[in-house]
Amino acid sequence: MTVTYFRRFCMRFDLREGLSEETALPKNYSLEPWSTKLVKEHAAAKFRSFRSEMDSNVFPCLGSEVGCLKLMKEISCRQGFLPSATWLIRYNNPITGVAESCGTIQGIQEQVDVGSIQNIGIVPSHRSLGLGSCLLTRSLAGFREVGIQFVTLEVTSHNTGAIRLYQRMGFCIVRTVYKSADLLYT
Numbered sequence: 392m393t394v395t396y397f398r399r400f401c402m403r404f405d406l407r408e409g410l411s412e413e414t415a416l417p418k419n420y421s422l423e424p425w426s427t428k429l430v431k432e433h434a435a436a437k438f439r440s441f442r443s444e445m446d447s448n449v450f451p452c453l454g455s456e457v458g459c460l461k462l463m464k465e466i467s468c469r470q471g472f473l474p475s476a477t478w479l480i481r482y483n484n485p486i487t488g489v490a491e492s493c494g495t496i497q498g499i500q501e502q503v504d505v506g507s508i509q510n511i512g513i514v515p516s517h518r519s520l521g522l523g524s525c526l527l528t529r530s531l532a533g534f535r536e537v538g539i540q541f542v543t544l545e546v547t548s549h550n551t552g553a554i555r556l557y558q559r560m561g562f563c564i565v566r567t568v569y570k571s572a573d574l575l576y577t
């Protein structure tokens with residue numbers, strides 16, 4: 392077992408500077424507001440989004456279905472959990488008629504005017520369609536609804552795709568932090 396340190400950026404969005412218009416979701420996708428009935432669907436989307444990503448080394452719970460369900464239950468019971476900033480995306484397959492959860496984001500109110508995004512994830516086969524941007528915009532609007540002015544998140548410095556998305560949305564890097572993780576192999 393080796394202890395590895397991951398460099399992570401803390402990024403911040405200033406809601407006082409406004410929020411870009413929400414773009415429409417592609418055909419056959421729908422945005423679902425938070426409900427406790429959706430906890431398993433959020434967990435499934437989280438697991439399928441993160442299982443092959445570096446973040447599942449940084450946060451091992453993201454690499455297992457059980458871990459994601461436990462994490463999702465823990466987030467939704469946390470003080471400050473913000474339903475208005477927590478959204479799910481479903482893909483409604485027009486051929487099979489089966490609905491599949493393919494995107495998740497969760498929000499927490501940390502202080503009166505500060506919120507944080509927990510995990511945003513889009514399942515690989517549904518990426519680069521604008522779903523991540525839609526989830527972020529909807530979540531930021533949910534933070535704004537309750538009077539929050541600043542929204543923060545943390546991202547691993549190697550996660551260049553996610554950083555590009557956050558910067559394009561208007562997030563700025565405010566500091567660098569290091570997160571230790573026990574790795575079986577390095």
Ligand SMILES: CC(C)(COP(=O)(O)OP(=O)(O)OC[C@H]1O[C@@H](n2cnc3c(N)ncnc32)[C@H](O)[C@@H]1OP(=O)(O)O)[C@@H](O)C(=O)NCCC(=O)NCCS
Nearest residue numbers: 440444511512513518519520521522523524545546553555
């Ligand atoms: C980061 C993540 C959420 C982005 O989700 P996404 O749905 O692919 O995001 P978007 O589609 O909005 O944007 C991604 C790219 O698609 C492009 N795009 C957006 N809409 C598009 C469209 N309609 N057609 C084609 N491309 C499009 C964007 O320009 C962007 O391009 P870029 O990466 O070159 O800048 C996703 O990659 C993910 O889940 N990663 C693994 C989990 C993770 O790391 N989460 C972040 C933890 S901090």
